[in-house]
Amino acid sequence: MPGPVQSIERAAAILRLLAQGSGRLGLTEIANSLGLARGTAHGILRTLQLVGFVEQDEATGKYQLGAALLHLGTSYLDVNELRSRAINWADALAARSGEAVRIGTHLQGKVLVVHHVFRPDDSLQTLDVGMLLPMHATAIGKVLLAYDANAAAAQQDAVQDGELEQFTRRTVRTRREMSRMLATVREHGWASDVDEAGMGEAGVAAPIRGYGGLVVGAMGISGATERICDSGGRPRPDLVGYVRDAARAVSRDLGASRW
Amino acid sequence: MTQRYVMSIDQGTTSTRCILFDQRGRLVSVTQREHKQHFPRPGWVEHDAVEIWRNLERIGPEALAHAGIGPSEVAAVGIANQRETTVLWDRRTGVPVTPAVVWQDTRTDTLVDELSRRPDAHVVRERCGLPLATYFSAPTVRWLLDDTDGLRERAERGEVLFGTMESWLIWNLTGGPDGGVHVTDVTNASRTLLMNLRDLDWDPVLLGFFGIPRAMLPEIRPSSETYGVARRVLPGVRISAALGDQQAALFGQTCFHRGEAKCTYGTGAFLLLNTGTEPVASTHGLLTTVGYQIGDQPAVYALEGSIAITGALVQWFRDRLGIISTAPEIETLARTVDDNGGCYIVPAFSGLFAPHWRSEARGVIVGLTSYITKGHLARAVLEATGWQTREVVDAMNADAGIALTTLKVDGGMTSDNLLMQFIADVLDVPVVRPMVAETVSLGAAYAAGLAVGYWPDLEGLRRNWHRAAQWTPAMDPKRREDEYDNWRRAVERALDWIKPAAG
Ligand SMILES: Nc1ncnc2c1ncn2[C@@H]1O[C@H](COP(=O)(O)OP(=O)(O)O)[C@@H](O)[C@H]1O
Numbered sequence: 001m002p003g004p005v006q007s008i009e010r011a012a013a014i015l016r017l018l019a020q021g022s023g024r025l026g027l028t029e030i031a032n033s034l035g036l037a038r039g040t041a042h043g044i045l046r047t048l049q050l051v052g053f054v055e056q057d058e059a060t061g062k063y064q065l066g067a068a069l070l071h072l073g074t075s076y077l078d079v080n081e082l083r084s085r086a087i088n089w090a091d092a093l094a095a096r097s098g099e100a101v102r103i104g105t106h107l108q109g110k111v112l113v114v115h116h117v118f119r120p121d122d123s124l125q126t127l128d129v130g131m132l133l134p135m136h137a138t139a140i141g142k143v144l145l146a147y148d149a150n151a152a153a154a155q156q157d158a159v160q161d162g163e164l165e166q167f168t169r170r171t172v173r174t175r176r177e178m179s180r181m182l183a184t185v186r187e188h189g190w191a192s193d194v195d196e197a198g199m200g201e202a203g204v205a206a207p208i209r210g211y212g213g214l215v216v217g218a219m220g221i222s223g224a225t226e227r228i229c230d231s232g233g234r235p236r237p238d239l240v241g242y243v244r245d246a247a248r249a250v251s252r253d254l255g256a257s258r259w
Numbered sequence: 260m261t262q263r264y265v266m267s268i269d270q271g272t273t274s275t276r277c278i279l280f281d282q283r284g285r286l287v288s289v290t291q292r293e294h295k296q297h298f299p300r301p302g303w304v305e306h307d308a309v310e311i312w313r314n315l316e317r318i319g320p321e322a323l324a325h326a327g328i329g330p331s332e333v334a335a336v337g338i339a340n341q342r343e344t345t346v347l348w349d350r351r352t353g354v355p356v357t358p359a360v361v362w363q364d365t366r367t368d369t370l371v372d373e374l375s376r377r378p379d380a381h382v383v384r385e386r387c388g389l390p391l392a393t394y395f396s397a398p399t400v401r402w403l404l405d406d407t408d409g410l411r412e413r414a415e416r417g418e419v420l421f422g423t424m425e426s427w428l429i430w431n432l433t434g435g436p437d438g439g440v441h442v443t444d445v446t447n448a449s450r451t452l453l454m455n456l457r458d459l460d461w462d463p464v465l466l467g468f469f470g471i472p473r474a475m476l477p478e479i480r481p482s483s484e485t486y487g488v489a490r491r492v493l494p495g496v497r498i499s500a501a502l503g504d505q506q507a508a509l510f511g512q513t514c515f516h517r518g519e520a521k522c523t524y525g526t527g528a529f530l531l532l533n534t535g536t537e538p539v540a541s542t543h544g545l546l547t548t549v550g551y552q553i554g555d556q557p558a559v560y561a562l563e564g565s566i567a568i569t570g571a572l573v574q575w576f577r578d579r580l581g582i583i584s585t586a587p588e589i590e591t592l593a594r595t596v597d598d599n600g601g602c603y604i605v606p607a608f609s610g611l612f613a614p615h616w617r618s619e620a621r622g623v624i625v626g627l628t629s630y631i632t633k634g635h636l637a638r639a640v641l642e643a644t645g646w647q648t649r650e651v652v653d654a655m656n657a658d659a660g661i662a663l664t665t666l667k668v669d670g671g672m673t674s675d676n677l678l679m680q681f682i683a684d685v686l687d688v689p690v691v692r693p694m695v696a697e698t699v700s701l702g703a704a705y706a707a708g709l710a711v712g713y714w715p716d717l718e719g720l721r722r723n724w725h726r727a728a729q730w731t732p733a734m735d736p737k738r739r740e741d742e743y744d745n746w747r748r749a750v751e752r753a754l755d756w757i758k759p760a761a762g
């Protein structure tokens with residue numbers, strides 16, 4: 001077992017310090033209280049500021065606990081905020097792929113559609129925002145199951161011992177099949193559904209990440225299987241590339257640096 | 260190297276954005292930075308023009324870096340900007356001589372009152388198509404020249420320059436004190452109260468009326484034409500378009516034909532209807548303005564319904580009241596309740612613009628009871644945008660003699676589904692958002708790309724327009740009428756608040 005990580009210990013100490021007393025302290029005060037070099041304390045504070053756990057008053061330069069810390073128990077990223085931050089890239093993805101785009105988050109064992117861009121052919125389509133989709137039969141749901149521990153736990157509870165709901169004969173049926181499939185999703189970094197939610201329908205999705213790589217949602221395209229897949233029945237590599245690029249662009253805007 | 264992209268700069272009221280588009284009008288990279296809003300006194304709204312320039316210095320190169328390209332791959336850059344906001348700067352040092360006075364600022368209300376009582380005040384609307392109001396630049400420039408000792412003399416000698424944001428940015432991009440080009444475009448110039456709407460040039464009568472020296476004004480150019488080459492930030496890139504943001508959105512929505520209209524929802528909301536190559540006067544409180552001018556072709560005009568405060572009310576909720584921490588949270592909060600609980604907010608922060616034009620109005624919240632929660636207030640915030648839209652659409656329908664059958668929308672607030680549904684409900688027509696929500700930027704890019712031959716013609720651009728979302732009306736007609744009636748009664752309570760200056 002590796003030992004404790006020093007910078008995390010120090011970050012925790014800074015948060016405790018800020019949670020006491022007046023709750024507003026300057027850099028020097030913080031550094032002195034914890035016996036840290038100013039540069040070290042500053043580096044930690046900046047990181048805490050980036051993730052929203054600490055805020056700095058513009059006028060006085062003093063630090064205090066951030067709003068994100070106070071709302072730690074509620075959703076990490078407001079779904080309307082997620083839509084607003086992703087809207088440009090969702091549009092661009094629809095324009096590039098020629099398919100409808102959806103962004104989903106996890107809600108009580110289902111995929112909640114938080115954003116929907118029509119397929120760009122000007123045909124009659126209706127907005128799906130607010131709709132719930134099955135997790136195990138959609139690319140977006142599979143991404144959430146693969147990367148969002150809470151989504152996976154909710155799904156486990158829902159299917160305790162019974163089978164997963166079947167929409168077509170290709171829908172994933174057993175827990176075993178499911179864990180094999182999720183391992184593949186994690187290995188590749190994207191998911192697909194081909195004739196699983198409905199015959200003739202397919203989709204591709206990739207994770208949207210926030211600070212520190214936390215998965216906050218999934219973004220994907222969906223449409224007719226013959227358009228999404230090549231002759232071998234696999235999702236077309238160019239489409240997979242567009243989806244992953246778009247999800248990465250949103251992630252970058254949300255502050256995920258490494259993906 | 261082939262020039263594969265066009266860049267847009269959207270210098271908006273809340274933020275500045277740089278976007279790269281490819282030939283199909285698809286977004287390739289986007290960078291954005293908010294700037295500070297300064298409210299030094301009630302009714303005053305200021306920006307720091309230097310902060311805005313610095314933001315551009317940062318996000319321009321960043322947009323290129325995100326796409327992994329250099330400036331040589333950019334065919335041209337087009338600028339769209341918040342309109343009317345006034346910058347005065349020193350030609351020699353490049354330093355602004357006053358804070359930039361934002362279009363929402365009402366410091367000139369007494370001055371405007373005095374000017375409008377002059378017997379020759381009728382020349383203003385006759386020559387520039389606009390009512391005399393604090394909203395436009397000329398009264399602001401006059402106020403600033405009166406306010407600062409020696410400024411008028413320096414302006415007369417051409418030492419102090421006037422510009423709206425596009426002029427300021429183009430001057431800086433092309434070298435600033437070192438050979439910067441001092442230009443504006445017809446759409447921006449049409450918002451000063453100083454340009455003759457038919458000649459498309461500074462009108463000596465209007466300059467005389469406001470007492471503004473010709474020497475400080477930029478040269479008026481078409482909206483789509485190369486003005487110069489950037490020497491900083493995007494070295495070597497041609498600057499080939501400038502339009503007011505609302506006109507840029509009209510262009511980006513490809514409303515190239517007479518009768519086509521759009522509404523852009525940002526800080527304020529602006530409904531523009533293309534009226535073709537003739538200016539049309541409104542009898543229902545709309546403005547006559549220039550829509551765009553491509554090269555040496557005739558200018559295309561528009562009727563405009565301007566609403567001062569829509570997103571700015573959300574911003575107020577966020578920044579001044581601290582009830583939400585991001586703008587989109589207004590929707591989350593509003594969805595915690597089913598209706599407005601009887602509460603209405605009339606956000607007459609800068610008086611009321613179209614169709615009322617009542618500068619003495621101020622904001623009110625009516626219908627407060629102990630029952631009202633933050634959620635109801637959040638609903639009222641969003642509904643204010645819906646009802647204000649209804650008022651300008653009613654005016655537009657009355658002026659045009661035919662009713663709008665769908666509303667094309669764009670801008671930052673269109674990511675708000677609850678709001679878009681409400682607008683469809685109160686207008687009783689479908690609301691449609693195009694595939695590029697950043698339509699302002701797309702319009703500036705289109706105009707720049709056309710100027711340099713990156714795109715051949717307007718009709719080709721129309722093929723890039725696709726429907727990204729549509730909201731269909733679903734409100735009970737009786738409820739719509741009752742609510743509209745409540746809204747109108749709320750508006751009455753906002754009027755006549757500021758007392759005329761004594762004497
Ligand atoms: N989801 C949302 N709901 C309501 N208002 C929003 C939302 N997202 C952004 N806004 C508002 O939209 C405005 C920003 O839109 P934008 O088009 O960039 O405006 P501008 O060009 O005037 O700066 C801000 O006033 C903000 O409060």
Ligand SMILES: [Mg+2]
Pocket residue numbers: 269271272504525699
């Ligand atoms: Mg804008």
